[in-house]
Amino acid sequence: MSVPVFEEFEPAPDCGCPGCARHRRDLALGLPVRAGGHPAAHGARRALVLVTAAGAVLGGGGASGAAAALAPVAPARPVTPADAAGVTDVTDVTDAVDAVDVADVADGVRGSDTPQGGRAPLHGPPAAQAGGPLPGAVPTTSQVSAETLRRTTRTEIVNRAKTWVTAQVPYSMEKYWSDGYRQDCSGYISMAWNLGSNEWTGSLDRFAVRIDRTELQPGDILLFHNPADPTRGSHVTIFGGWTDYTHTSYVAYEQTKPRTRKQATPMAYWENSARYVAYRYKGLAGTTTGAGGGPAASGAAAYPGASKFGPGANNAHVTKLGRLLVARGGQRFYTTGPGPRWGEADRRATRAFQLAQGWKGGEADGLPGPHTWKLLVSGAGRDIGGSSGSSGPSADAKGFPGRGAFRPGQSNAYVEKLGKQLVKRGFGKHYLSGPGPRWTEADRRNVEAFQRAQGWRGAAADGYPGPETWRRLFR
Structure with a gap:
């Protein structure tokens, strides 16, 4: 009898038979840790098919022997109905071992799995590591002070992003480009923002402040991190500018399979659109942070200063603030006025406006900072209580039937x-x-x-x- 031969078996991506479908599910649920998978989900990625000489198979068991040879290696964690429902197809795009792309056909989702690596130091020549890596002991939940970051401009961010587009850098969670950054989506952002280390989608927000999508400018990012399963859909893109006046699509710079690309993309992405959050790099040259939330662009130079607001303040800026707040839906907080003397009505109206922007904690303390002021004087941001029209009719809601x-x-x-x-x-x-x-x-x-x-x-x-x-x- 001849010695059995082991060979790797790849399920056909377009085959609908139960065997191939089961193999595809096992492959998707068995994404290895080194490719961005969760340790608990680390199982077998391939089924090993025992193939013997044709004569031995036919003579030693016929159909039953062939069926036994097709039994897959069981994944490390059980396949639940929820797992099976969420994965229907697997396409191996570039490397059968290192990259698995899951297409959720039932929901019409393209490439719903966007794996990315974890935090790591820079690689490559010493020149690429100028400034040194960020301290690895900092927990991923800690925010990084803007003062400790490398300063950069929007133009520099976009120009760095373009270098990878020009070079057509291949996507990889394990390889590093010549500049020292990992060749996945979060490594791409780390490079564009000139960070001192390779970050991942679960840590990039430490280097940024959250902004509203209406405030997006070139060099900002749109980030979706799925904490329940980081390999399922987590992704990040660089905002390169709106494609037209409707603001329904934008030019996205992103690192994705098979290589870096720049293309018009629906706001905020092809799938999981509602779950993407806009962020702005803290080390952006020409910006500061202050009470009242987020970055204050250089256009907020007219901000009179924090000393003009708060208990004891009595000046024309308080009156102007109150009138701006009334115009944005804050009338209900004022029984009289607004006037020049700071009162509880000013604080409550300011806080309501800050909360309407989605700010929390110290960012919504009721004291206007540079960014709060900028939104008010420019007419940007969301009105008080107007997020979904839950506080009454809007003058801008033409034709709304009720x-x-x-x-x-x-x-x-x-x-x-x-x-x-x-x-x-x-x-x-x-x-x-x-x-x-x-x-x-x-x-x-x-x-x-x-x-x-x-x-x-x-x-x-x-x-x-x-x-x-x-x-x-x-x-």
Whole structure:
């Protein structure tokens, strides 16, 4: 009898038989730790098929022997129904061992798995490590002070991003480019921001401040980190500018399979759009941070200073602040005024405006900092209570028919108009047919996705359109 021969078996990506489907699920759930997988999910990536000489197989057991030879190596963790439902196809793009790309066909998602490496020091020649790596002892939950970061400009960030596009740097979670940075999505951002170490999607926010999507400028990033399973969808791109006045798509610089690319991309990405968060590098030259949230661009030079606001303040700047807040929806906080003497009404109205931007903690302390002031005087950011139109009609919500038109059991032309606009804006993935005039759960889920894409959460993203949702959707 001849000695059995072992050879690797790759399931066909387009084969629908139960065997290949099972192998594809096992491969996806068995992504190795070195490729960005979770240790608990580290299982077998390939099935080893025992192939014997044709005569020995046919003579020693026939069909039953062949069936036994096809038994896959079991993954390290059990395959649950939830696992199986979320993975339907695996495409090995560049390397059968190092890269697995999962396509979620049921949800129409392309490349839902975007694995990326963890934190690591720079690699390469000493010149690439100028400034040294950031201290590895700093916990990933700690914020990095802006004073400790290398200063850079927006132009420098974009120019560094372009160098990899020009070089067509191949995607890899294990290899490092000649400049010392890891060749995956987060390594790309680390390079563009000129960080002293290779970061990952779970730590990049330490070097940045969160901003609203309406404030995005070239050099900022859009980041989605999935803490439950970092290898499932986590990704980050560099914002390169809006493609047109509608602000529904932008030029994205990103490191993805098979190599670095620059292309027009729907806001915020092809999938998980609502879960991407906008961030701005703390070490950006010409910016500062202050009470009231986030970075203050150089355009906020007219900010009169923190001493002009707070208990005891009495000046024209307090009056101007109050009037700006009233114009943005803060009238209910004032029984009289606004006036020049700082009062509790000014603090509460300021805090309401800061909370409307999504700021928390010290960023929403009710004392206007440079960024709060900049948003108010420029008319940018979100109005008080206007996130989803939950606080009454909006003067800008032209043609909004009222909330009653969008409730279970309703059937009218406005529902269909809403649905068609959601599809046009790229938020129609929950429609299996239509959209049509009857309000359905698909309408609600699509509206919710659009609201979350605005940065809204909780009741502000309940899936039922208000005047502000309508205004933003049709503007």
